[in-house]
Amino acid sequence: MTLASVKVGMIAEETGALSFMGRANANVARMVVDEINANGGLLGRKIELYLEDGATTDAVAEAKAAKLVLQDKVDVIFGGIYSSTRQAIKGPAVVKGMTLYIYPEQYEGQECDPLIFCTGPVPAQQLDPLIPWLMHKTGAKTFYLPSADYVWPHVMNERVRQLVTANGGRIVGEEYHPLDHMEYDETVARIMSSGADAVFNTIVPPGVVPFFAQLHNAGFQDRGGQLICTYFDENLLGLLPAPHVEGLYGCLDFYQNVSDPFSKTLLGAYDKRYHGKEQFTGGSACSGLYRGIKLWAAAVNEAGSLRQEDVIAALDHAGIAEGPGGPAEMVPGQHHVRMNMYIAQAKSGRFEIVESLGAIAPDEAMVPSVAESGRRPMA
Numbered sequence: 001m002t003l004a005s006v007k008v009g010m011i012a013e014e015t016g017a018l019s020f021m022g023r024a025n026a027n028v029a030r031m032v033v034d035e036i037n038a039n040g041g042l043l044g045r046k047i048e049l050y051l052e053d054g055a056t057t058d059a060v061a062e063a064k065a066a067k068l069v070l071q072d073k074v075d076v077i078f079g080g081i082y083s084s085t086r087q088a089i090k091g092p093a094v095v096k097g098m099t100l101y102i103y104p105e106q107y108e109g110q111e112c113d114p115l116i117f118c119t120g121p122v123p124a125q126q127l128d129p130l131i132p133w134l135m136h137k138t139g140a141k142t143f144y145l146p147s148a149d150y151v152w153p154h155v156m157n158e159r160v161r162q163l164v165t166a167n168g169g170r171i172v173g174e175e176y177h178p179l180d181h182m183e184y185d186e187t188v189a190r191i192m193s194s195g196a197d198a199v200f201n202t203i204v205p206p207g208v209v210p211f212f213a214q215l216h217n218a219g220f221q222d223r224g225g226q227l228i229c230t231y232f233d234e235n236l237l238g239l240l241p242a243p244h245v246e247g248l249y250g251c252l253d254f255y256q257n258v259s260d261p262f263s264k265t266l267l268g269a270y271d272k273r274y275h276g277k278e279q280f281t282g283g284s285a286c287s288g289l290y291r292g293i294k295l296w297a298a299a300v301n302e303a304g305s306l307r308q309e310d311v312i313a314a315l316d317h318a319g320i321a322e323g324p325g326g327p328a329e330m331v332p333g334q335h336h337v338r339m340n341m342y343i344a345q346a347k348s349g350r351f352e353i354v355e356s357l358g359a360i361a362p363d364e365a366m367v368p369s370v371a372e373s374g375r376r377p378m379a
Helices: 019-038 058-070 083-096 123-138 151-166 185-194 208-217 261-273 286-303 308-315
Strands: 006-012 047-053 076-079 101-103 116-118 142-148 170-177 198-200 226-228 249-252 328-330 337-347 350-360
Touching: 006 019, 006 058, 019 047, 019 261, 019 286, 047 058, 058 076, 058 083, 076 083, 076 286, 083 101, 083 151, 101 286, 116 286, 123 151, 123 226, 123 249, 123 337, 123 350, 142 151, 142 185, 151 170, 170 185, 185 208, 226 249, 249 350, 286 308, 286 328, 286 337
Parallel strands: 006 047, 006 076, 076 101, 101 116, 142 170, 142 198, 198 226
Antiparallel strands: 249 337, 328 337, 337 350
């Protein structure tokens, strides 16, 4: 008798503004599922991947999440890049569907739900080490915060404001624009007239391309201005001429020139299988997705079943000895991951790691149990 397959749902932005990131995530999902299946699957069952295109549109992602839960009856859902997309998936998948959801992208933190686990970095892992380090290293004291107008930039900017102020600096400008905003001449003029030492950017694609172009053309870097963007990775660098982001600082869980042997082997395996523009990177959620699938698989194996309560209990403390950027482990009770972090700087179109920070805890709130939340997950 053949056992039923394990059904894994994945929502990737294969079209739309984030397609260059979403297609890389789809590649990672296929690669990891194939690897697990080649090694016997989970609990003697093959994993069946249900891959859906979120189209970089929250309403589409919401509908696809409902399909995965109601029609395909998946055991777990992965995916989403924008925080607004996570919230769109959460409704049908978690609140209504009572289905385990693993969100892989670096984000603003504060997601606190018994059915959601987050496997990318949060502010305590990105901003808390990066902002004081940069202020000390570069002498930057005044910061301008050009932003997209959704939850991630608002929460990140509040944390940046606290860190800059605590370290003797100040915010000289903060503004928000629609996600699809493309004209930044006035914003750049205000940045230049403010005399800001540093720009902490949370404008996202597609608008980030013209913004960085206009900022560069205005001479911001030429006058010694510092660029900071915590989601920027090698996939993003490929969107712009190298001079537009020369010197940009970021802080992520993985960059392509990390030195540990497993990361190099993993990157080589991905590049051999996928010869395209969509690279395996950190800010694009590839590292968090790889980590998330592996942690979930470890939890299923420990639980010895697909019963959701058992998988969640095991996932709460799951760890992997090897992963992109190094080992990783869930912090019990927080549903977020302790992982290695790196500060890197863009130089001639590549990221060079300038500081290896070691393992950093997410420092997120304790998540209520399913019982405390009043929910009953599906068996």
